[in-house]
Amino acid sequence: xxxxxxxxxxxxxxxxxxxxxxxxxxxxxxxxxxxxxxxxxxxxxxxxxxxxxxxxxxxxxxxxxxxxxxxxxxxxxxxxxxxxxxxxxxxxxxxxxxxxxxxxxxxxxxxxxxxxxxxxxxxxxxxxxxxxxxxxxxxxxxxxxxxxxxxxxxxxxxxxxxxxxxxxxxxxxxxxxxxxxxxxxxxxxxxxxxxxxxxxxxxxxxxxxxxxxxxxxxxxxxxxxxxxxxxxxxxxxxxxxxxxxxxxxxxxxxxxxxxxxxxxxxxxxxxxxxxxxxxxxxxxxxxxxxxxxxxxxxxxxxxxxxxxxxxxxxxxxxxxxxxxxxxxxxxxxxxxxxxxxxxxxxxxxxxxxxx
Ligand SMILES: NC(=O)C1=CN([C@@H]2O[C@H](COP(=O)(O)OP(=O)(O)OC[C@H]3O[C@@H](n4cnc5c(N)ncnc54)[C@H](OP(=O)(O)O)[C@@H]3O)[C@@H](O)[C@H]2O)C=CC1
Ligand SMILES: CC(=O)N[C@@H](CCC(=O)OP(=O)(O)O)C(=O)O
Numbered sequence: 001x002x003x004x005x006x007x008x009x010x011x012x013x014x015x016x017x018x019x020x021x022x023x024x025x026x027x028x029x030x031x032x033x034x035x036x037x038x039x040x041x042x043x044x045x046x047x048x049x050x051x052x053x054x055x056x057x058x059x060x061x062x063x064x065x066x067x068x069x070x071x072x073x074x075x076x077x078x079x080x081x082x083x084x085x086x087x088x089x090x091x092x093x094x095x096x097x098x099x100x101x102x103x104x105x106x107x108x109x110x111x112x113x114x115x116x117x118x119x120x121x122x123x124x125x126x127x128x129x130x131x132x133x134x135x136x137x138x139x140x141x142x143x144x145x146x147x148x149x150x151x152x153x154x155x156x157x158x159x160x161x162x163x164x165x166x167x168x169x170x171x172x173x174x175x176x177x178x179x180x181x182x183x184x185x186x187x188x189x190x191x192x193x194x195x196x197x198x199x200x201x202x203x204x205x206x207x208x209x210x211x212x213x214x215x216x217x218x219x220x221x222x223x224x225x226x227x228x229x230x231x232x233x234x235x236x237x238x239x240x241x242x243x244x245x246x247x248x249x250x251x252x253x254x255x256x257x258x259x260x261x262x263x264x265x266x267x268x269x270x271x272x273x274x275x276x277x278x279x280x281x282x283x284x285x286x287x288x289x290x291x292x293x294x295x296x297x298x299x300x301x302x303x304x305x306x307x308x309x310x311x312x313x314x315x316x317x318x319x320x321x322x323x324x325x326x327x328x329x330x331x332x333x334x335x336x337x338x339x340x341x342x343x344x345x346x347x348x349x350x351x352x353x354x355x
Contacts, residue, residue: 078116096332130146
């Protein structure tokens with residue numbers, strides 16, 4: 001049995017980790033970390049765990065915890081892990097961080113977009129970006145995994161095949177994304193009150209959202225050149241779910257018959273099949289079917305699809321996933337499975353719920 005500790009177990013991402021790990025055959029949660037609920041029963045914070053979890057919440061002492069468990073999930077605000085991580089912790093245990101502290105390789109970029117000083121940049125080079133479908137082999141060897149952001153997971157997964165195959169002009173990329181309110185976490189904020197969110201939809205973080213450099217960095221690796229893009233998130237009145245609609249101009253390429261021209265629908269689709277036909281958690285939908293958040297809710301799937309618009313010579317890339325599962329806790333468990341040599345889908349055979 002893998003002994004697990006969760007710091008931030010009382011947040012939305014931490015709560016989803018508890019739910020998923022509870023159904024995991026090889027993992028046992030030893031530590032439900034919290035700041036506000038120390039010594040209170042975990043099930044009194046999350047009543048869905050009544051008569052399921054009997055443990056009480058414990059503090060967020062990472063050093064102590066590292067001696068007691070095989071892996072720690074940190075589902076904590078930005079800056080927490082970077083503020084406490086040291087070599088002793090990493091020599092005692094593996095760490096999967098759900099925050100952004102170790103996702104971005106350039107410290108100055110992190111500090112600029114997050115507005116905080118990075119307290120342990122010495123660990124950034126060894127951190128592996130935990131997008132499982134891309135970095136599987138490196139994740140298997142990692143001590144420290146940076147679990148990707150929710151919008152980045154959906155955006156990168158939706159766009160990657162065309163970026164990697166050089167089929168789109170990366171300078172024209174625009175990502176429009178929408179998220180349910182659980183993406184903003186459980187702590188009280190006026191902007192997330194019922195009356196503010198219900199019957200409403202709004203853009204936020206326009207031209208300034210902190211996920212922009214994360215998406216740019218990962219797509220730069222895919223495309224083999226620096227990528228600068230527009231990313232506009234929107235808050236929608238749903239609990240869970242992220243929908244990405246991305247646009248880019250098609251790039252002239254050498255076609256299979258040797259002629260030069262814009263890629264057609266078959267070439268575009270072949271790119272998605274190339275990268276995703278063997279991926280259990282990325283479902284390329286049948287032609288003409290658009291991804292919907294409802295069809296992935298509660299599951300670790302990202303549904304993607306693509307449509308060429310010959311009129312505008314652009315392509316529209318679409319993706320949908322559950323921000324708390326593939327966008328957070330599900331992908332974190334997928335990473336744990338890889339790090340411990342388990343079946344990658346252990347604990348993640350979650351059938352999407354509907355309606
Ligand atoms: N929500 C989502 O969809 C996603 C979230 N994430 C990331 O996961 C992390 C957690 O997010 P989320 O669950 O939404 O946030 P929440 O606000 O719901 O939860 C935050 C958790 O961290 C604990 N906490 C708060 N402040 C501190 C602190 N200063 N030091 C230590 N622990 C603290 C809280 O403990 P307590 O309340 O008990 O004091 C709580 O358990 C964030 O980094 C977020 O960016 C990543 C992908 C998606
Ligand atoms: C709706 C909403 O507010 N979403 C959050 C993103 C979710 C999140 O927690 O960010 P990470 O994925 O980087 O950890 C936001 O826009 O800041």
